[in-house]
Amino acid sequence: KFGTPWRGAYAASKHALHGFYDALHAEHHKDGIHVTVVCPGFIATNFMHVTSPVQNKGDVYKRMPAQQCADKIVSAIQCRRQEVYIGGIEVLLVYIKQFFRALFAAIIRKVSVR
8 A cells, every 4th residue: 555665666566456456346346256455564474584685683563473364364355345454553554644644754764674
């Protein structure tokens, strides 16, 4: 739902997926095809270790266990939710961005994901 410093290409690919799924949802709704877009926050996977050779030793974000994330995804699909945000406190940034753009900009400039 937003880009962070040093992750521009990653953010661009995710934004493209949102556009694709919006179109897919609209095109096939009448066919009974339901689309759930999952927007995960900080989940305990090895993604950061694989994508970033320089890992910050102090991971300040509490990460949701992968199994808990998977359970929430299954529940969202079963409930036919169109979009779901999964994570911890970082999910609040989605709403801060929507309603308080200047505050969001100030926060996101300070995020360190390197």
